[in-house]
Amino acid sequence: MGIVHEVSVAAGQALGIKAGAEKLASHRMSQGLPATIEVRSVAFEPGVPLPISCTIDGVGAPPPLSFAGVPDGTQSLVVLCEDPDAPQLEPFVHWVVYGIPNTASAVDAQTQHDYRIGQNSKAEPGYTPAAPPPGHGLHHYHFQVFALDVTLELAAGAKREELFDTMTGHVLAWGEIVGTDERE
Numbered sequence: 001m002g003i004v005h006e007v008s009v010a011a012g013q014a015l016g017i018k019a020g021a022e023k024l025a026s027h028r029m030s031q032g033l034p035a036t037i038e039v040r041s042v043a044f045e046p047g048v049p050l051p052i053s054c055t056i057d058g059v060g061a062p063p064p065l066s067f068a069g070v071p072d073g074t075q076s077l078v079v080l081c082e083d084p085d086a087p088q089l090e091p092f093v094h095w096v097v098y099g100i101p102n103t104a105s106a107v108d109a110q111t112q113h114d115y116r117i118g119q120n121s122k123a124e125p126g127y128t129p130a131a132p133p134p135g136h137g138l139h140h141y142h143f144q145v146f147a148l149d150v151t152l153e154l155a156a157g158a159k160r161e162e163l164f165d166t167m168t169g170h171v172l173a174w175g176e177i178v179g180t181d182e183r184e
Helices: 002-015 025-029 160-167
Strands: 038-040 065-068 076-083 092-101 139-148 171-181
Touching: 025 139, 025 160, 025 171, 038 139, 038 171, 065 139, 076 160, 092 160
Parallel strands: none
Antiparallel strands: 038 065, 076 092, 076 139, 139 171
């Protein structure tokens, strides 16, 4: 996957390709619902740079997230981090965690292992740290939380599209926090 990914990034940069925010999970899965789940992180404020610990230049750990305002009727939660500024046709998937019970109010590097972890865009389980191509400009990392009216029957290691297929029609609410990163 390494060389194929590097070639696609180089081609995307050369052609000026970006996936765009309209391809984020929140746009595809929210069914027009406004964001009502409050998503926070003690690691960063909305709209500001991610801490170095969450990037390729640090330890590469996912930021701790907390969420509130999960509606009644929620059976499970999904956390998905995507970068729509990546030089490719679809957002770069950094983190997929699902099978989170409706009683949970947070997820982080340690608690993610209590749930099911899906594949990131590098076809690996777990968090891929922020690493925008040098000189590509500011990238936005959308940490999205979805409340579902079902418990997903997916094994660990699901891909983004598999997740979408099982989430479709089951999103009760969603919310996000966005962090940024840029490399020169």
